[in-house]
Amino acid sequence: MSALDLSLLTSILTITLRAGTSLLYATIGEIYAERSGVLNLGVEGMMMVGAVSAFAVGYHTGSLLLAVAVALIAGTLMALIHAFLSITLRANQVVSGLTLTLFGTGLASFLGQRLGPGGSRLVGLVGPSLSRLPIPMLSDLPLVGPSLFNQDILTYGLYGLVPLAWWYLYKTRPGLYMRSVGENPQTADAMGIRVGANRYLYTMVGGALAGLGGAHLSLAYTKGWTENITGGRGWIAVALVIFAMWDPLRAVIGAALFGGINAVQFRMQAAGTTIPAALLNMLPYIATILVLVIITWWETLRKRIGAPGALGVPYAREEKG
């Protein structure tokens, strides 16, 4: 390969990573919520609120740490609404999650028009952003160095979060409890595992991570607040959970695919391609449907369903028989 091809590859990898970061945070969060049995379709709304609150706090205080922390809390609080409705009040999870998305989108848009200086708009303002922190030595590696080791702190955070999320889910006792309340809450309850508390916890973890994903969008990816900043990423995250078959490691592949298509398309447009951008943009969605069809077909053949058995089903102790 020539030097030009290598630099092209590096640049695609870099954009893939930057575009995939927010997706991966949100996806891992949703994997945790769904593993505990709670389907939360409010990811888009939680990301929106995370993005607007992170940018507003960063703009007014100048503190990125505070900005990220507030986004995390905002996402958690949004998820708490869904948790209360769907776990305690046993509301329909599909409708509750959708409402959360509508509400979050509206709230973020409302705040975006009021949280600027003196009640003005946030759109177009420049605030502090997460800068790239090249890791000495590693960032000089050929090909992968400049892309993998010259990123912002939230992207680096994923390098720790992904293996941690996988290990916690499969190798620890709380992880086992999480899976068991999602798989068979009746049995879990009989064994003394607190179904409601577990579901609350992981729904809120999901919200916190979606909030972080949103923060990455407004603090690093687009560096500012715009209406519709998430552009459907929350929904893609919901699809990625299935694509990943509820496994944090496989989520990386999915997020890389979606982020990668962004990157390739960005490059191709720069190169003046004749393939319509819209058709390229469709690929991830078509791929998700195909993957879903294939895994469903394969799993019905093998009776190895990856979906948590009680996903989306409220649990009520007295409703036996």
Place this chain on the structure above:
Amino acid sequence: MRIVFEKRQEVSRTIRVLVPVLSLVFALIFGAVLLLLSGVNPLVAYAAMAQGAFGDVHALAETLVKAIPLMLTGLGVSIAFRMLFWNIGAEGQLAMGGLAATWVALYASRSLPGWSVVPAAILLGMIAGALWAAIPAVLRAYLQVNETITTLMMNYIAILLVSHMYHGPWRDPEGYGFPGTARFPEVAWLPRIYDRAHAGLFLALIAAAILWFVLQRTKWGFELRITGENPKAARYIGINIPRLILVAMLVSGGLCGLAGVCEVTGVMRRLQQGLTVGYGYTAIIVAWMSQLNPWGVLLVGFLLAGLLVGGDQIQMAMGLPAAMGLVLQGALLFPMLGGSLFAEYKLRIVRSEPQDAVLSHESVAKEAK
């Protein structure tokens, strides 16, 4: 001491009525707090919203413009929800309906007699919406593929396709580079009633009447209801569930497609940005708040459209974010969702917690492996 839910002997009708009322009060209070925080007198803002949405004939006409797509997609979504098919794809089905109608209006209209253009657009638009819905329906009915995700993904594909068409092949050559098709010929205009309010209203009324009749009075409607309420019983009495899913989704997608037809032929009279503005998602709220009752869909669709128009109005008149309408919708639906539980259950406080069946953690770990 803890709190438990106890099933009521029968569903409480008082609470059924009380929940929407209290939810509205809650939403208004929540909105008032937001408005107060942004330094606006909530009463003034609410009055402006109500005035802007229902105040005079022009306002009502504008509310109807937004109500028609909400009613049609709401009806479409509710028929799918009846049998617990989570059709989140109304937005995409609407887009495909609009796309097919645009093709009829721009191209087929040349070789069709003038009177037949609008009916042809309606027919083709409904077919396009139905076919778009048929893909996830077949996948779910015969391969058990989760329809929530597929319908959702289909939305993005449809929206991208539509945007590609009016940015590229169908773009108006005389449009000075503005993305959008040429204006439709007059034969392809859906008649208007007043201002921009169009005959789609009658289509929605007819659709609601037919749906109500079919659901209440026909064998098919009975099968649909029994499948939603008790799939096991439905299978036991020999209902062909896959076929039922398919037919219900064809109807559902057709109605959503019709909404798209009305948008392009009745409101915009060309295909351009603004066809997919989220009606298909709000439709889910409409369907749910109306408890899947066709007449309820019309009423709720009208009221929610009022919130949207009212939101636009306070943006224009008072410089307040139009998103206020969306926020109020959310704040309205949350308590409604939660409150519906209390119609079937009541709260009871239990003194001491029974400590039965608590096993050690080790046995849990073993069991799960």
